[in-house]
Every structure is written in structure tokens, then in C-alpha cells.
Amino acid sequence: MKDVDYDVIVVGAGPAGSISAKTCAEKGLDVLLIEKRQEIGVPVRCAEGVGKEIEMLVKIDKRFISAEIEKAKIITPNNATIELSADKAGNEVGYVLERKIFDRYLAKLASKAGAEVRVKTSAIGLERENGCVKLKIRSIGEVEEVKARIVIGADGIESKVAKWAGIDTTLKLDEIESCVQYLMTNIEFEENTTYFWIGKKFAPGGYIWLFPKGEDAANVGIGIMPKMSEKSAKILLDKFVRENFPDGNITEIVIGGVPVKGAIETAVADNVMLAGDSARHADPLTGGGIINGMRAGYLAGITAYEAIEAGDYSASFLRKYDERWKNDFGKTLERNKKIQEKLIKMDDETLNKLARSLEGKRIGEISVRKLVIELIKNHPKLLWDLKDILLS
């Protein structure tokens, strides 16, 4: 008889979890991927924008792409606009995904690689026993215990795996963006263009975004920092929408929180690794968490494989995973946390001045790299900060 039911159980079938499960299964491990919702990918908690580097992680399939991004516009409180675009027209810098399809596609990849997938199945408790883990799960109402060598907690912002494992990831009120987003139709915007409204007037401690989903619909959303705002995300977004898109219709509401804590000290404990939002891997400046989550999922997967090969599931072995994600994107998390802290303190007048000095420059005609150099020449420090938002 085997001493465990699975080598690895992955909790949560978001991008981080599905890539973890896929990686483990490809390495020949016995993997169970559980998802508490009855449908993978919904309700969506995302604006769905990703940089072109997603291509390194998954083969692009038209079915999960709703728009290509070629241009970004940053709008400051006095409506000055800075524009940034790709080298040439037609060269996309990123994509707007359809996560309802994307998340399922990734789960299918995990399943094809050999992982067992179970939906409407929640992890509800974790205990360690004889060097392994006993995970209590509730699967369509039935409670059972499953034994594994390693658990990967990819259970999102509301992670309980972290708490059970003894990793404190609680977010303070200046370490989270509180978000609401509307999928809107009957509004006007430029094709293949993302928009960012910055400044306290719009979104204290965050920003408002518009990401196109095809030609006739767009995600219009807001993220605010609870510590800096008296009003809720919904109230501020409603005001913005009333003023800017009075004729728009809302066909979907998305609600969520994004961790903007920066790099945590450790995402491992004995038998446990955290990946994605559960490990607060989202970028504190842009709020983007899909790509980092997928990267973390991959790195957790290969570390799980090595740990099982070595027969060592201790925290000290799994620290290898900490090293890996810190070397991969952890440094950027740290740097962007510092930039974010600076940027959200900036008063609206400074942002206005900055934008005004750049207005009218035909920035759209030059390359992103050249633009950034141009910007840095004018405003060494501040514009470097803005570049990171634009290239999110």
C-alpha cells in the first residue's frame, strides 16, 4: 500500500494552481488539483491585461484573447494625456485575456498532463503527520481526508492554506487594492488601447483603468487603497462612470482585492509552498498577478518534483522555491513596491505638471524604449516610475 494518496495536492485552480499541477504531472508525479468553485474561472476577479511575455508561458490561442494591446494612455487629474505605443502600428505589447476561457484552458492543460481535477471541492483543514500532510477536503458536501507529501497553496487572495501552514500573509490596509470593475458596452474608446487614470482625484492609492475587450466592450475598473480612501471602490467608480461614460451599459460586475504587499519573506513551510496571490505575488505597482502566478506555479512545481526525488519535504529543502521566485520576479516586486509607495504619495498637481511637459510630443511615433529614454531625460525619477505602469 502507498503511504500517501497523492504526491502533491494543489489547492486552487487559478493560473498559479493549474500551472503548478501541470508542471508536477509532466514530471510524472501523482497530482490532485482541487477547486472550491463549481466552475473554474468564475466569478472572474481580474481586468485581464497581460504583457507579451505571457507567450513564454503558454501558447497563445485566439479563443482566450479578447484584444491585443498596442498603445497605453495615461491620464492625469487635469486630463493631460501621455501616450505610449509599440514600435510600429500592428505590433502588440500585450493582450487582454478572456479569463473565463483562459483559466479553464490552463486547468485542461493540467488535466491533459495527467493531473486529477476536482471542482466544487474545498480544502478545509491541514495537518501534518509522519512527515506528510493530511488535507481535509469537502467535495460536493462530503468531507474526506487525503494524504499527500506536498501541498501547493494556490488558493488566491483569501488563502487559508497559508494560515494553516503558519505563514502570516495578512494584508494591512496599505497592502491591498480594493477593486470594482464593470464590463461596459456602448462606450467610446480607441481600439487596442489601454487607459490609466491616475491621481487622488480618481483613485486614492490606485488607479482607474479601461482595457478593451474587442471593439465594442471594455473592462472599466478601479483599485483604491483602503488606508487612503474614505469612499469605497464602488462609489468612486460609479462617479467616474457617470461623468465619463453616461450612456454606457454594464453587462458584468467584477469585484476583488489585489495584494500589493511586495515580496514576502517566505512562501514555504514544512510540506507546503504558496504560489500566486496566496503568496502575495501580484505586482504592487500594476496589480498584475497572472504572469507572476504562473511563473510561481511552475517554480513550485519543479521544486516539488525535486523534493519528492530527494524524499525531503521539509521547509529547509523547499526554501529552494523561495530562492527561485525571488530571483525570478521577487526583485521586481521589491523595487515596484518602493516605486508604488512614492507614486501614490505624489499630489495631483505634480502629476499634472509632469504630464503637461510631455503633451504634444509625438511619443506615439517612437519606440517604447526610446520613449522611456526621452522621458527619463526630462524627469529622471518620476518618469521612470510611470514607465513601469505603462509597460505593465
Add this chain to the structure above:
Amino acid sequence: MKLVVNRYKCGYCGACVAVCKFDANELIETYLEIYDDKCTLCMACVKTCPMNALEVID
């Protein structure tokens, strides 16, 4: 005094769970559970909720 969730407003996003230091709430599938015995009424979740769905009542 007691923390309550307005289920007609809640979007079951889990943001309130991420800010609770006391492990006093949980997002079960799409249902937010609040554990009164652990809740200290610290208000962190109330300030974080994007939808204003949480409030403390007498």
C-alpha cells in the same frame, strides 16, 4: 455589537478574508462566513470591502 454581511451587496471576492488578522471570516465557495467568536470588530474588513457590504450593527 456584531459584524454582518449584506449578501445582496457582497460579491464574494475574498478581499475581507485577506485583511483579517483574526481568522474570523472565510469565503466558502461563494458564501462569506463570519465567525463572531473570533471577530474583534477591528474594522479592517469593513474598510476594505469594495462594495460596502460589511457593517457593524448593535
